[in-house]
Amino acid sequence: xxxxxxxxxxxxxxxxxxxxxxxxxxxxxxxxxxxxxxxxxxxxxxxxxxxxxxxxxxxxxxxxxxxxxxxxxxxxxxxxxxxxxxxxxxxxxxxxxxxxxxxxxxxxxxxxxxxxxxxxxxxxxxxxxxxxxxxxxxxxxxxxxxxxxxxxxxxx
Ligand code: SME
Numbered sequence: 001x002x003x004x005x006x007x008x009x010x011x012x013x014x015x016x017x018x019x020x021x022x023x024x025x026x027x028x029x030x031x032x033x034x035x036x037x038x039x040x041x042x043x044x045x046x047x048x049x050x051x052x053x054x055x056x057x058x059x060x061x062x063x064x065x066x067x068x069x070x071x072x073x074x075x076x077x078x079x080x081x082x083x084x085x086x087x088x089x090x091x092x093x094x095x096x097x098x099x100x101x102x103x104x105x106x107x108x109x110x111x112x113x114x115x116x117x118x119x120x121x122x123x124x125x126x127x128x129x130x131x132x133x134x135x136x137x138x139x140x141x142x143x144x145x146x147x148x149x150x151x152x153x154x155x156x
Pocket of ligand 1: 066074076077105108125127
């Protein structure tokens with residue numbers, strides 16, 4: 001079976017979140033959907049931006065227990081937040097400052113999440129035990145996934 005992220009996951013997310021505006025419930029179900037539909041993934045979840053402390057705090061996720069606080073600009077997640085660009089990391093051990101929460105992780109993708117009014121929500125983080133797990137095609141699908149997620153959060 002191909003490891004390519006199936007674009008159908010975006011429609012599944014849209015249906016799953018339809019009519020629900022609770023942020024925690026929607027992020028919890030979004031992380032579960034990713035973990036149960038993506039192959040070769042050991043962690044999928046969210047870090048949420050805290051403007052008071054200018055850092056990220058662990059949000060809903062599926063996978064092993066993880067680091068709770070990540071500073072803005074630190075690690076892959078903090079870099080995604082600081083630069084507001086997707087971080088596609090084929091080998092986390094080659095990424096300076098990578099934060100090793102789960103020693104099984106070897107590649108990672110982080111997509112920043114920002115509401116339509118410019119408010120930073122946080123980041124989506126997905127880890128794989130395989131190097132080079134995520135392609136630029138996967139990146140495009142996961143960025144669309146993030147857009148659909150944000151559409152539902154924007155309605156809340
Ligand atoms: N590796 C991330 C930390 C979060 S865990 O992967 C769940 C980072 O470097 O920001």
